[in-house]
Amino acid sequence: MIKYLLLLPIITALLGIVAKTQKQIETISIIGSACTLIFGLALVSEVFRYGTINTWENILFADPFSAFLVLIVSLVGFIISVYSIDYMGHEIQNGVIDLKKLKIYYVFFHLFMFTMLLVGVTNSLILWIAIEMTTLFSVPLITIYTKKTSIEAAWKYLIICTVGITFALFGTILTYYATIQVLGEGGSELNWASLLAIADQFDPTLMKIAFVFILVGYGTKVGFAPMHTWLPDAHSEAPSPVSALLSGVLLNCAMYGIIRFHTITSASVGTEFTSNLLIMFGLLSLGIATPFIIMQDDYKRLLAYSSVEHMGIIALGFGFGGVLGIFGALFHMFNHAVTKSLMFSVAGNILHKYETKKIYEVSGVVKSMPYTGPMLVIGGLAITGSPPFSIFLSEFTILAAGFSQGYILTSVLVLLFIITIFVGFFNHINRMAFSKPPEGITVGDVSRWSLGAMLILIVLITVTGVYIPPQFSDMIMQVVDVVR
Amino acid sequence: MSDVIVPGLIQSLIALILASTFMLLGSKRLYTCVRIFGFQSLLLALVAALVAYSTGKNELYIMALLTLIIKAILIPHIFIMISKKIGVKREIELYVNIAPSLLIGGSLFVISYYLAQSISISVPQLNNALPVSMSMIFIGPFMMISRKKTLTQIFGILIMENGLFLGTITLTSGMPLIVELGIFFDVLVGVLVMGIVVFRINETFETTDTDELRTLIG
Numbered sequence: 283m284i285k286y287l288l289l290l291p292i293i294t295a296l297l298g299i300v301a302k303t304q305k306q307i308e309t310i311s312i313i314g315s316a317c318t319l320i321f322g323l324a325l326v327s328e329v330f331r332y333g334t335i336n337t338w339e340n341i342l343f344a345d346p347f348s349a350f351l352v353l354i355v356s357l358v359g360f361i362i363s364v365y366s367i368d369y370m371g372h373e374i375q376n377g378v379i380d381l382k383k384l385k386i387y388y389v390f391f392h393l394f395m396f397t398m399l400l401v402g403v404t405n406s407l408i409l410w411i412a413i414e415m416t417t418l419f420s421v422p423l424i425t426i427y428t429k430k431t432s433i434e435a436a437w438k439y440l441i442i443c444t445v446g447i448t449f450a451l452f453g454t455i456l457t458y459y460a461t462i463q464v465l466g467e468g469g470s471e472l473n474w475a476s477l478l479a480i481a482d483q484f485d486p487t488l489m490k491i492a493f494v495f496i497l498v499g500y501g502t503k504v505g506f507a508p509m510h511t512w513l514p515d516a517h518s519e520a521p522s523p524v525s526a527l528l529s530g531v532l533l534n535c536a537m538y539g540i541i542r543f544h545t546i547t548s549a550s551v552g553t554e555f556t557s558n559l560l561i562m563f564g565l566l567s568l569g570i571a572t573p574f575i576i577m578q579d580d581y582k583r584l585l586a587y588s589s590v591e592h593m594g595i596i597a598l599g600f601g602f603g604g605v606l607g608i609f610g611a612l613f614h615m616f617n618h619a620v621t622k623s624l625m626f627s628v629a630g631n632i633l634h635k636y637e638t639k640k641i642y643e644v645s646g647v648v649k650s651m652p653y654t655g656p657m658l659v660i661g662g663l664a665i666t667g668s669p670p671f672s673i674f675l676s677e678f679t680i681l682a683a684g685f686s687q688g689y690i691l692t693s694v695l696v697l698l699f700i701i702t703i704f705v706g707f708f709n710h711i712n713r714m715a716f717s718k719p720p721e722g723i724t725v726g727d728v729s730r731w732s733l734g735a736m737l738i739l740i741v742l743i744t745v746t747g748v749y750i751p752p753q754f755s756d757m758i759m760q761v762v763d764v765v766r
Numbered sequence: 767m768s769d770v771i772v773p774g775l776i777q778s779l780i781a782l783i784l785a786s787t788f789m790l791l792g793s794k795r796l797y798t799c800v801r802i803f804g805f806q807s808l809l810l811a812l813v814a815a816l817v818a819y820s821t822g823k824n825e826l827y828i829m830a831l832l833t834l835i836i837k838a839i840l841i842p843h844i845f846i847m848i849s850k851k852i853g854v855k856r857e858i859e860l861y862v863n864i865a866p867s868l869l870i871g872g873s874l875f876v877i878s879y880y881l882a883q884s885i886s887i888s889v890p891q892l893n894n895a896l897p898v899s900m901s902m903i904f905i906g907p908f909m910m911i912s913r914k915k916t917l918t919q920i921f922g923i924l925i926m927e928n929g930l931f932l933g934t935i936t937l938t939s940g941m942p943l944i945v946e947l948g949i950f951f952d953v954l955v956g957v958l959v960m961g962i963v964v965f966r967i968n969e970t971f972e973t974t975d976t977d978e979l980r981t982l983i984g
Binding site: 435438444 | 881884903907910916919926927933937938941942955956960963966970971982
């Protein structure tokens with residue numbers, strides 16, 4: 283099952299290369315991502331029903347945590363590929379890109395999907411290769427417009443993330459060294475479960491150094507402050523569907539890497555060391571994102587900084603630990619992926635209508651765009667953590683974990699940051715959504731495909747906000763057992 | 767007899783690798799930098815081959831060969847090709863001058879030496895390799911922030927990669943082959959992608975100066 287899941291995006295990309303017309307590429311892309319979603323869901327149900335899968339010379343490995351990531355990647359990937367049809371079609375119509383560029387877009391879109399799926403279903407060593415590949419394959423997506431700003435963003439992204447990831451490789455090598463000290467040479471069982479089983483025999487000092495390298499390395503890719511500087515640039519300069527993928531899915535992939543090593547390192551040196559580091563980076567990210575959100579004048583950068591904030595909250599959840607904290611953090615990973623994709627889709631629609639990214643040049647979206655407007659308000663409420671949407675639940679769970687684990691001061695600080703961000707963020711949304719639309723803006727919205735994709739996202743965040751289906755919470759509980 | 771010669775040879779090669787890192791920090795001409803990097807990769811390939819010889823791990827020979835082909839020959843060629851195509855100046859422009867650069871490099875080495883002390887090493891004849899490898903991992907990013915041109919920033923990453931490779935053979939005498947191959951693939955693709963982006967930067971900005979890449983702030 284894993285092999286087919288990984289093959290699908292590659293086949294889709296290859297078919298995309300030979301496609302001749304716009305219609306063909308779009309059809310291939312939609313069918314490809316739909317099949318990826320179906321196989322992803324099949325893998326998820328297989329793992330949750332029959333347990334861990336370990337195949338292909340121990341290189342491919344899937345346990346509940348992997349399945350959880352695969353679920354996020356394939357679900358958001360499918361929805362965004364549907365959204366892409368309209369968005370990129372609009373660019374073609376207006377002559378911003380040509381057919382060749384469109385082909386590049388869809389080919390790399392699916393290759394990017396492949397690398398992110400690989401992150402989820404592989405062992406500790408290949409993980410590094412997969413995460414580095416996510417950077418390399420997403421650069422062509424960011425530079426698709428060949429504008430000055432997007433190339434600058436791509437360069438920063440490439441350089442900063444490559445350096446970060448090189449640190450992570452050193453951490454991975456140190457962990458591998460710790461493994462062969464226990465297993466001896468030729469210990470080929472390097473998947474997460476077997477590493478965890480022997481983690482208590484690892485040399486603690488070594489593991490501490492390794493974890494610091496991993497945390498700084500993959501943390502760069504997650505967008506932890508102060509290594510987050512590439513993130514607002516790349517997220518704001520990429521086409522909106524790509525921003526959604528980068529923010530909603532890619533950041534989660536890097537977070538997944540950190541949490542895997544967090545589990546192993548805690549088994550070796552005790553939870554305190556890694557948890558404190560996670561809490562530190564989480565709080566710092568939250569603190570640095572706050573002023574940038576309040577002062578922001580570009581709505582795509584606003585969303586990017588909001589991603590820094592939410593990654594910080596997820597790190598805090600894992601740092602607080604306990605069943606409650608980890609449950610909250612995992613639930614938040616899912617919620618953030620879905621809500622942020624919605625917000626970037628909304629931002630894409632607004633960008634096409636108003637042709638500006640400046641917040642103060644956008645007004646009256648509710649009047650000028652009858653469907654996107656309400657979605658902007660709903661998404662804005664959801665992303666800032668208001669009830670009855672799912673992010674409220676997960677943030678509440680994480681805070682409850684913080685208070686119950688005795689991190690009183692940290693939790694109070696987090697609460698203050700979240701409230702400040704709510705006020706600042708909603709101030710921007712308010713300005714954009716209500717008041718009078720500028721002269722010369724016609725009333726009208728984007729086509730049905732995009733709106734349909736966005737509607738699915740809204741249903742997801744509202745349903746999980748009021749009622750978590752027992753199967754879903756059961757699934758997260760199984761992941762909690764793996765991560766703990 | 768080889769028991770005495772091989773470890774000694776490895777030690778001196780590692781010393782040369784360290785020296786070449788500092789030469790890179792201290793040189794101001796682009797082509798010299800490319801040559802030094804090629805030379806360093808050659809030394810690295812020799813170390814890998816010698817470790818393969820002394821530990822009897824045949825996989826490492828493949829890695830030595832790949833290092834030779836990709837890092838010592840292919841990547842320097844790509845570099846010279848790119849620099850000719852976009853016509854960069856031969857002089858490397860620096861934010862930090864050579865003397866302070868070397869001083870900072872030296873202190874990074876001292877830090878790495880102390881950090882490496884806390885990790886015990888499996889192959890005794892490689893005792894000095896870990897501090898060298900770690901210092902290369904730290905000097906790489908420093909080189910990137912101290913240089914103005916995008917093309918020369920790539921050197922920083924390559925130095926880090928070389929340091930990492932030295933680290934893998936030092937600590938573990940090689941990771942599983944498929945992993946090493948994957949890492950090589952990533953490095954090669956990485957350099958290619960960076961080359962393409964440098965082209966694009968040159969096309970759109972008509973310069974490869976990083977000073978121009980400063981519009982996105984806040």
